Amino acid sequence: MRKGGRNLGGFGRMMVFAGLFAMGHAQELAPDDPAIASKLGVWFQDAENLFDSDAGIWSDSSGNGNDASPVGAVNVGGPVTFLGPTLSTVSGGSFSGSDLPSVRFSAGVEDLLQIEDINGGAGLSNLTIFVVYNVEQAGGDASLCRPVGIGSVAAIQQNLGNNYNLGSDPSIRKDNGFVGAGAYSEVFPLQTTFIRSSRMTPVAIHEWFNSDGTLSQVFTIAGSSYTTGTDDFFMGDLRAGVAPVPGVNGTGISQSDFDVVQVIVYTDALSDEQVAGVNEWLANHPAGTANRRDPGLVITEISVSLDLRTTSLTWSSRLGRVYSVDKSTDLMNWQEVDDAVDSQGESTSFDVVGPEPGEVRLFFRVRESE
Template structure:
């Protein structure tokens, strides 16, 4: 009840609501009368939608979805006088919105002293989802693209870009691609397009989407039927006048009732008459998610246990191979409204840290339960982490937040280089923050030829750390360098993270100067990382026998007059540039010990650990169930020659997994 809307001269009343399920598509509205006083029932209602970040009752960009100036009187529709009766109004599928404003402008009775309603329901469904996935069968319109900016980038779910030189100005050839979604036949009712990193004149102006059910249609042949065509796409520079790129426009065509196996997306003209090419960061083909085909539905990425600082929220992610409906669960119970591909928890405390989270492909498969694990910064050695934010393309610049926890040696409080704005090829930053959130007094200077983005995305801390980059030098004689100064005396390890741009496979040589160590790597690129996220170490010291991965490690580094330096370079042919994306300088690490065997006695549940040891060494032995929190089993266990054995007696039978860590004192 609201006393603002009185008779025919009152003020509007109503509410703004943000559905917890996220963006939705409405097709109807239901209103239930209250218990008495039919003169207070709504007569004139308006329903509006907004995709602003935080609109309110008085402010925001609101679009009218439905308006009815003459709602039938409940007393007419239900003449027996029954109350708590519902009227439903259908208006067909509308564009998706995040927020809704329901307004009553007039009530039924001229003498009414207020507006009242028992219940308002918005009828619809969650926003359509993308039917394509990285790796779907794809045919480019031509090969007239740079090596790292080919057609698959348009469907990789990352801010990389597809560029094609065929579509120039107003007289060029069409460009685009044919895609066959692996999920099979789909009914596409929407399309999104995300602008690339620069050059708005290259954005699409005229596009066409077609479908085919031929066995093997191609770009140039097949029976293609037009699903949607738009000859006057609003310039991105008009919709986003501040110049921001990687912005998305959405287009819906809910009247398409036909399903197809294959789709052809074509750009017929770009925005600028003088543009030298067409480019796009991402294209999504959208279909409503109704029910999953359990013979096809599968997880591509499942949620994992996630470290989080005390008092911060954890975010879990999943990815599935089609437009399947999802439902997140906490402690085995569905979470109302949690039906998106990610779920953010309440702030994690000691009281709720034991909660378990899982996600279900509805009606098919449930992921294994995982937890948000409270990360204690002092559980890891003190380290300095630097993140090159990058720039230019592929989603860069990409910064990490102070509370983000990531890296092989887990830490928060990473240093973004530079701290603000886009990345730079060379720079200096003093008084770096360490992993305890303390000023370290250490300075870093980096000198390279260029900065860019790899395209690993921003969905979690590790993806962000690997996205920005600086490029390697052209030869051993002209390397790129990263130099730390004012480093306190001690022994250090260095972890160097290196992921290349899509479709590039550079060879990179790393040299840790003070310890005279070299490691030779073939860099994993963003395509490989995105298909299987995770850290993969390369240890090769033979340039003729390189390993492939995304990080290297140097141990036993002793600063030279407070200086620690990394040099890195590639073959210098320009076709594939080597990179450094992030780096950790870690105090107190010595050469990592190798556990040579772990054996379990099923009867006694005794676990026997054996490792290569130094004859005079003493060792700290720890156990963990999650690789984050470690229990100390012995703080000074003596070596027994060059091979030492320790028995962990009677490990609890309810432990499904257990990890061990051995460290030399």
């Protein structure tokens, strides 16, 4: 133990854990990093500032001017008018202690956004999609709940095939077939804000889920020829909504509630390393560049008074929370010092009397009280 009120951050058990945790993560790769920016097709983020709730338009951050707007009236097999979604908030899950601004697509409303020609009007043979979203319910048939994807049967009231919709069963829905249903290694995380990453090449499809800051590959298939017949991108009721799609047989309804927080689409297949890097960036900026991840509960400073009678702790905190402080000499046996330390805002400090005689070294931990 060092004297003189100097920073003794190494004492903080939470600090040790935070350091070990970070070692296993990829290096952040921003969506518009020069290494991948040339293939950035669309980027929707920061809904609080970039989504116009009156017009239903979500401004594109890719620099390509590919704003998302409501599909509006369609009358091929029958009249349907697709409205814009609404501005909302959704739980930050494992990525933020605060709610995140989101664009909400509601059950009972035909709501669908469209972005045309993200690849110059040509279909895609390489594609990478990242979406941060939360599906509250996926309707009666989860395969019909497809919050984002390339191509939409509902929007054109025709099934031309070779779409690429992210189904919530989970699967990739092509509408002239499907890929992956029943073959994912993890269940779809309903009512959870998570990052879904999907990559298509001419010979393979890979998918990853990330619900807790750790990227997990959940599906891969190789050997077939994968392409899309369109480069129009959609968000909302891509395949089914309040009523069956007019003029298309075999469709049901899918009254689904879901919040889209952020969407990024590349017209190329990113490498595994790049997928991991963008995931790390999204985990730390779940709502976009205007929002940084809440660092969580971390001891940021420990100091000891010159007379060795007081140890001062400071940690990152949240308004309205109550904390407990424990101490230990061996990291195995813990003694509670105080279980009712009120938060002082984003940072809270607390003085512990001691060290006591015989305590050659001390470790501290801070917990949110029940």
